[in-house]
Amino acid sequence: MQINVKAVELRxxxxxxxxxxxxxxxxxxxxxxxxxxxxxxxxMASGLPSHVDEADLVSYGxxxxxxxxxxxxxxxxxxxxxxxxxxxxGAIIDELRSxxxxxxxxxxxxxxxxxxxxxxxxxxxxxxxxxxxxxxxEMTVDEFRDVLLEIANSSVLALDDLWTFxxxxxxxxxxxxxxxxxxxxAMDPENEANTAELKDRLADAIESLPExxxxxxxxxxxxxxxxxxxxxxxxxxxSRVSQLHTKAVLAxxxxxxxxxx
Numbered sequence: 335m336q337i338n339v340k341a342v343e344l345r346x347x348x349x350x351x352x353x354x355x356x357x358x359x360x361x362x363x364x365x366x367x368x369x370x371x372x373x374x375x376x377x378m379a380s381g382l383p384s385h386v387d388e389a390d391l392v393s394y395g396x397x398x399x400x401x402x403x404x405x406x407x408x409x410x411x412x413x414x415x416x417x418x419x420x421x422x423x424g425a426i427i428d429e430l431r432s433x434x435x436x437x438x439x440x441x442x443x444x445x446x447x448x449x450x451x452x453x454x455x456x457x458x459x460x461x462x463x464x465x466x467x468x469x470x471x472e473m474t475v476d477e478f479r480d481v482l483l484e485i486a487n488s489s490v491l492a493l494d495d496l497w498t499f500x501x502x503x504x505x506x507x508x509x510x511x512x513x514x515x516x517x518x519x520a521m522d523p524e525n526e527a528n529t530a531e532l533k534d535r536l537a538d539a540i541e542s543l544p545e546x547x548x549x550x551x552x553x554x555x556x557x558x559x560x561x562x563x564x565x566x567x568x569x570x571x572x573s574r575v576s577q578l579h580t581k582a583v584l585a586x587x588x589x590x591x592x593x594x595x
Contacts, residue, residue, distance in 0.1 A: 398425025452588035547582035
């Protein structure tokens with residue numbers, strides 16, 4: 335994504351704000367990087383219910399952008415855009431969660447699907463099919479897929495959610511996919527080792543998914559394809575891709591919640 339301000343002008347704005355404390359320079363930085371907020375808000379809006387206004391997402395994201403500008407250290411060897419993306423997304427997600435727009439019935443159905451998936455996976459020794467899930471949940475296959483779509487439409491970056499895990503010694507903790515991504519600037523060997531171990535466990539969990547669900551996860555999270563683009567690759571509708579994505583995420587979540595480390 336291109337920022338519509340020349341690099342030399344940006345450098346001067348950063349110097350004016352960080353070195354001279356010029357508040358007008360900060361305002362100009364916000365304007366310069368605002369297209370990044372609109373880009374992120376647009377991508378997030380595509381996976382949210384229609385009643386969620388993209389303009390609201392932009393306003394939430396701007397708060398994250400302002401915070402990122404204030405906290406950014408010019409001495410760090412990292413692009414500002416890389417630094418800002420997580421904070422913009424985080425501001426949007428925090429605000430959406432504070433609004434609690436997801437109906438309790440949808441949250442309850444999501445928990446039911448997770449429990450059913452965990453129980454079937456344990457008894458079958460493999461990932462259950464849609465048909466097996468629908469029988470377990472006492473609904474038709476079409477009803478089950480409608481539930482997956484409903485859950486998908488109420489989810490905000492599902493892989494950003496915290497997953498709880500337990501270990502054989504009675505301890506435990508929480509992880510998200512973001513926690514498993516290695517920070518190239520990290521210097522703590524212990525943290526690097528823990529991150530590598532969690533990445534291995536996540537990779538194993540993804541590998542256990544059925545082929546189509548595994549492919550959806552790979553294309554969506556690692557290749558950054560949209561649901562529509564993934565549908566074109568698989569030769570299915572966008573809604574079917576959304577169902578596969580939601581089923582995969584719930585399967586991964588149930589595995590991390592039930593399988594001891």
